[in-house]
Amino acid sequence: MSIFHEFDDVDKFTVGTVGRPGDRTFFLQIRAEGSRIALKCEKQQAAAIAQYLDKVLADLPPAEDRPIAGAMELTAPVEPVFVLGPIGLGYDRSNDKVLLQLEEVGEVDENGEPVDDENRGHVRIYITRGQAAAFAKQASNVIESGRAECTWCGNPMDPDGHACPRMN
Template sequence: MTGQRHEFEQLTVLEAEAIGQPGQRRFRLIAGSGNDLVLLWMEKEQLQALGLAIEQLLEQLRLAGLVRGRIPNQPAKLQGGLPPTTPEYLVGRMAIGYDEERRQIAIFAHDIEQGEDEDPIFAGRATLPAAKALAEQIAAVIAAGRPRCPRCGAVIGPEGHVCPYDNGHLPWEG
């Protein structure tokens, strides 16, 4: 569905989720307003980077004095199910920014098939509380995957894990 642009002045739905079993999950962002929704599929690392970028932007806004006090967590939640005709895109790149006039976070996504100079396929603005809730939800979705070995950092699968620190197979450093 490349070519169709989706722009939302106010996102009333903004959720991250993982589909599937840990180790074989697919990640997506559900965004839009009311029943006018878009599914943005992305890699785990892209979703994690979006959450971290939102957290960093909120902190920069605090440091700059543009946000005072604690930002409440107010998720923009999906009411009911997804409409069967919800457009879906595979995200190639994303960007976020701050709309000072509206005091909202702006989120932009480009489809993987789009060129560098094309406008984003998705653009939407979220309140600061909704953006904060999204960042927290992303962190929870990412953390719900397979655990990591505390010694070497490798993923521990359902079959277990052989840690190089425990079995003598560390690379030789001479």
């Protein structure tokens, strides 16, 4: 049976990580209508959502609402309902909200076509412009808080040390 959640009024939409730099797992977390769900995602997916939101917001008036500082952290426990796959994003002018359609990654056949598309989980949410701006900022902060880059080779440095290929 597939999971389907749809929320018109979201209290919280954020991104965060569990684990130490170099071994982090990324999660999207949504709180609405008395429930909280998490989706496991890739860093690149969080970055892509943030980039899209920034692009949409650039064409709109500044948001008046903003989540409270510190309210963008993940709330424990973080138990994902599924692993994020395809992402759909849009802007609904009629209600002045951003629409996010988040789907579960599904199995594909040898041709790359979805197998059993009907049983994939779906989460559809509408967020305000302020929530979209806060998510984009949070995503940027979370992504940048990863491993530092080596000055010499540009590769990420592990907390336990770095064997730089340029330093023989």
